[in-house]
Structures are given as C-alpha cells and as structure tokens.
Amino acid sequence: MIQLRPGPLALTLAALIAVFLLMPLISVIPVSFTPNRYLSVPEGEWSLRHYRALIENPAWAQGFWLSIRVGVVASALATALATAFALGIWMIQPRFAGLLMGLALLPMVAPPVVSALTLYFFLITLSKVNSFVAYDTWAGVALAHSVMIAPFAVVLVSVALSQLDRRIDLAARSMGAGVATRVFRVILPNIRFTLVTALFLTFVLSWDEIGVTLFITSVNAVTLPRLMWMGLRDNIDPAIAAISVVLITIVVTVILAKTFWQMRRKGRGD
Amino acid sequence: MTARHIFLLGPLLALLGAAYLLPFLGVMRWSVTLPQPGLGQYVIALTDPLVLGVIWRTFRICLLVTVLAVAAGYVLSLIWVRGGPAARLAAELCILIPFWISVLTRAFGWLALLSNKGILNTWLEHLGFISEPLTLVRNEFGVVVGMVHFLIPFAIFPLASSMRAVDERVLMAARGMGASRTRIFWSVFVPMTRGGILGAALLVFVFGLGFFITPAILGGGRSVMVAELIYLRIFQSPDWGLGAAISVILMVAVGLLLALMMRQVKAATK
Numbered sequence: 001m002i003q004l005r006p007g008p009l010a011l012t013l014a015a016l017i018a019v020f021l022l023m024p025l026i027s028v029i030p031v032s033f034t035p036n037r038y039l040s041v042p043e044g045e046w047s048l049r050h051y052r053a054l055i056e057n058p059a060w061a062q063g064f065w066l067s068i069r070v071g072v073v074a075s076a077l078a079t080a081l082a083t084a085f086a087l088g089i090w091m092i093q094p095r096f097a098g099l100l101m102g103l104a105l106l107p108m109v110a111p112p113v114v115s116a117l118t119l120y121f122f123l124i125t126l127s128k129v130n131s132f133v134a135y136d137t138w139a140g141v142a143l144a145h146s147v148m149i150a151p152f153a154v155v156l157v158s159v160a161l162s163q164l165d166r167r168i169d170l171a172a173r174s175m176g177a178g179v180a181t182r183v184f185r186v187i188l189p190n191i192r193f194t195l196v197t198a199l200f201l202t203f204v205l206s207w208d209e210i211g212v213t214l215f216i217t218s219v220n221a222v223t224l225p226r227l228m229w230m231g232l233r234d235n236i237d238p239a240i241a242a243i244s245v246v247l248i249t250i251v252v253t254v255i256l257a258k259t260f261w262q263m264r265r266k267g268r269g270d
Numbered sequence: 271m272t273a274r275h276i277f278l279l280g281p282l283l284a285l286l287g288a289a290y291l292l293p294f295l296g297v298m299r300w301s302v303t304l305p306q307p308g309l310g311q312y313v314i315a316l317t318d319p320l321v322l323g324v325i326w327r328t329f330r331i332c333l334l335v336t337v338l339a340v341a342a343g344y345v346l347s348l349i350w351v352r353g354g355p356a357a358r359l360a361a362e363l364c365i366l367i368p369f370w371i372s373v374l375t376r377a378f379g380w381l382a383l384l385s386n387k388g389i390l391n392t393w394l395e396h397l398g399f400i401s402e403p404l405t406l407v408r409n410e411f412g413v414v415v416g417m418v419h420f421l422i423p424f425a426i427f428p429l430a431s432s433m434r435a436v437d438e439r440v441l442m443a444a445r446g447m448g449a450s451r452t453r454i455f456w457s458v459f460v461p462m463t464r465g466g467i468l469g470a471a472l473l474v475f476v477f478g479l480g481f482f483i484t485p486a487i488l489g490g491g492r493s494v495m496v497a498e499l500i501y502l503r504i505f506q507s508p509d510w511g512l513g514a515a516i517s518v519i520l521m522v523a524v525g526l527l528l529a530l531m532m533r534q535v536k537a538a539t540k
Contacts, residue, residue: 002352004441007451011357014349017342018364021422024379025371027389031382040387081282088278104282107290111480111524113497114294114517117504121293147289150282208372211482215501228374232381232487241382244375251370255363 025248032241039236050242060243063227067207070138070223074145075202081146082153083195087183090161091169101154108151112211119144120215136220144216145209149202156201160194161187297514304511311515321499321516328495331410331485332478335417339474340467342418343425350426351433369423377487380416381407408490416488417478424477425470432466465534472531476524496520 006014034040035047054060085104089097107115120135123144127134134140164187172186188195210225217226224243231237301311315321350361368376383389384406391403406412436459444454460467482497489495494502496516503513 002438004352004445004451004454005354006348006352006357010345010348011353013345014353014357014361017346017422018360020342021364021368021419024376024383024419025368027383028375028379030389038387039381039385041389041392043392081285084278085282088275092275092278094275094279100279100283103286103291106286109476109524109528111497111520113480113482113500114297114521115290117297117500117513117517118290118293120504121296122289125293143289147285150285154282204370208374210372210374215505225372225374228378229483232374232378236378236381236385240378244378247375248371252367255366255370259359259363 028241028244028248031238032245034238034241036238039238039241050239053239054242054246057239059222059227060224060239063222063224066138066221067224070142070145070221071203071206073139073142074149074206075199077142078146078150078202079153079195079198082150082198083157083188086154086157086161087187089158090164091179091182091187101158104154105151107148108155115148116212116215119147119212123216136217138221141213141217141221141223142206144212145206148209148212149205152205153198153202156194156198157191160191164190298518300510301514301518304514311511312519314512315515315519321512324494324496324499327410327493328479331414331417331493331495332475335414335421335478336471336475338414338418339421339425340429340470343422343429343470344467346422347426347429347433351430365423365426368419373420373483374487376420377416377484380412380419380488384412384415407488408492410489410493412488412490413485413493413495416484417481420481420484421474421477425474428469428473429463429466432463432469436462468534469531472527472534476527476531479520479524479527 030041031039032050033046033048034042035045035049036042082104088094089101094100123133123135123140126140131137132139133143168186168190169182172182177186208225209223210229213223213226214229217223222230228240228243231240302309304311346361346365349357350365351358353361381388385391385408386403386405388406390406391400394400395403406415440462441454441458444458449458480497481495482501485493485495486498486501489498497520500513500516500520503509503516
C-alpha cells in the first residue's frame, strides 16, 4: 500500500514532461491541413489536399500494402523461429544456453546501423544467386526484418516459458507423450496469449522499421516508412503530416480501447 | 547434438549465422582490407579530425540526452508508480502513446513544431515576439530534443521496475523517525532506486550511440553523429573501409557498455 504520494512539485514537473511528450504528436494536426505545398501552418484557409494526395497518389497505397505483406511474413517467420528456439532452450536446457541466448538477441542490442550494414552485405551476396530474396525486393526486406525482430519474440516467449509450470510437461512426458504432442498439445496452448502478443509486437516492429530498410531498398521495395523518409529528407512534403495524423489516430485509438477494456474488466472484478 | 536440438534451436541460429554473423565478419574484413590491407582505416578513424569530431559530438550529445531523459523519466515514473489513480492513468497514456508511434512520425512532429514555418515560430511571429524565425531544428538543439523525446519511455521501464521494488515499510520507518518528505525522497527513496537509474542511463546511452534516423532528420546534415557518418561513408562517398572500421569501433563500444550493464544487473539481483 503506497502511503506517501508524490507532492505538488513532482506533479507539476510531470505535467510539463507529459506536455513535452505529447506536443509533437499534436502539432502535426494543424500542419496536415495546410493549403501550401510546403510545411506551414494554415492561416485562414484549411485544406484537405494532403489527405486527398494520400488516396490519389498510388505510391502511398503501394507502400501501405507492401508494409502489410512484409510485416505479416516477417512476423510469422520470426515468431515461429523464435518460439522453436525458446522451446529448445526451455526443454533441452543445453549447455551454453546463456551464450546461445546472447547470440539470438544480438540484432536487438547491436546498433541498428551495424545491423543495417550487415544485412545489406548479406542481401547483396544473395542477389548474386537469385533475384527473389535479394537487395531491394519485398522478400529480401521481409527476411531482413525477421532477423531484426526475432530477438523480441525470443524474449517474450522465454519469459512466458519461465513462468510455466514444468510439471505439466513432465506429466505429459511420463504418460508417454512424444515431443510433438508435448509441444503442440501441452506447452503451446499454455502460452497462446504470448504467441499472439509476439506476433503483434513483431508485426508492429516490422511495420515501423526504417533503420535497416533504408540500407536494403532503393526504388522497388518502398515500404511505408521508406516512403515517409523520402518525403522528409530534403523538401518536406506535408503529405507526411497527413499520414502521420492517420498513424497517430490508429495508435491512440488502440491504446485507449485497450485501457478502457482493462478498466472495465478490473471494475467487474475478474 | 540430438535431432531435437537441431529441430528446435537450429533454424533461428542458422538464420542468424547466415544473415548476421557471417556478413558481420565480412564487414570486419572490409575494415582491414579496403582500400588496402592493414589497420590504416582504424588509424584514420582514431586520428582524422573530422571522424574524431563526429565521435566527440556523438559522445557529448549522448551524455546530455542521457541526463535529460533519465531525469525526466524519473519524475514521470514516480507519478506512474506512486501517483493517485487518475495521475497514474494519465502518466501511463503519456508514456505508452509516444512509445508506440514510429520514430519518423515523432521526428516529423518536431519539425512541424520547431521548423522555420512551424507552429512555434509562426505563433511567436504573430504575437510580435520575434521578427526572424528562430533556428530550432537542423542543428544540435533539434537533435537533442528529438532524442530525449524518443528515449524517455525507454528510460522509464527500468526506473519504474526499480521503484516498484522499493519496500514501503522502509519509507514508513524513515517517516516514523521524523524525516521530512524531501529528506525521505533524497536520502532513502533515490538511493534505493539507484540500480534502476544506472540501468536506465546505460540503456539510453547505448541506444543513443547508434541513433541514426532522428539526427539525420532533425540535424539536417549539420550535426552528423557516428551512425550517420557510417551511412555517408558507405553510400555517399564510397569509402567502405573507413565505414566498416567505424562500425567495428561502435560495436565494440556498445559491447563494452552492455557488459557493464549485465554486471550491474547481476550485482543488483544478488
């Protein structure tokens, strides 16, 4: 039971920090309605032209669908490989488990630019032998993304397994269940929420990925973040403001819905 | 190695080995073979005034960003962990919403707010405070603001978990012995959360070292940091040897800091 609550000074400072955190997200809203072709605040006249551009310029829809496709493939692949790996560590408890774990988490802790260089080199090499999984192709991007996001799934699944009661697995084994039965009928059903969470988190990470994508694509595999990057670098395109408003609205809606749902559940007391 | 080892652990390790480890060895090889064999590129990286200037700037910016992000994160975590129900909910939303929004949208938000025709400058000009727009982005100030904004949520997670672990009875004992609220905070609460402070500081610093997107957008090519320098050396002025050498140096620096962090975590859990 917390008895000492933060005082007025802490609350005031926190309010200022909260403003700092939310300010840039709010400022994109007026800018997205500017009638001008450059970044500016609308004065008098408000316009929807940049929202119209999102619909009329096919590049945005292409980027959107490409990001969805890459995200779905990369998150499915990453979650599957990561789950198998975490299961292996949990069931077999191999020697050097710490070392293997460190290896699996490497892309998460290495500086993104080093990973980008590494994956660029990898895809360039693959380009020499095939043109499907290669530099600047959607499959190449999906493979690179799955390398980058798999560590996050490894962490989530490992934490879930560490909280799982080993005796469930031992009971199944003592009754003669094989490895496949233990995995698919006993262990995985017990951590199914974590698997869904891992799929969701890795999808979002792939959807937002830019640090590596920037190095491994040029003109063909232009994901949504890659397209935004192009509009941000030199002459800032206010269409970025419009797409930002759309993305922020999605995030805020999901988070508010989740918070509301949790509060209702708590209120009902279950 | 049994069949099960290969089945479960193999796929992810094979992918990481092929897509990450091998190419990284390739990058290391570039650093000592391009343009000619030898350690020449490392000598350049550690003596050339331009490269040293960038390394020094990266270090300076990261240090400042670490202090600011950890201080701001501490105040907000305090409210998130120990505030009343309403304050707690508000703090949680202010932490989670920016956290889930992509780095590009957040950097763009700062452009919308701070650039020459952005909200702040337009507003100040209308009120007659300034006649010329203030230069708030495309310089180091913009980079620091954008990085602090991005890293505050990452500082908060370790801070909040160390605050949740504080034993309330210790605070009550201090209160019982007549300590003032200020004294309890500074001499009891803060020392009890120092593990979280150190963890948050190391995490923010390590993340900051590899930052690429935020400095590239908000620094406008004027305050280049290490990651952007690597990008420029590889893609703009083909100077692969030097780019690779700087990558290896960055990787070693991050590795040393992470080892320090692991030791800290181990010491804290003992």
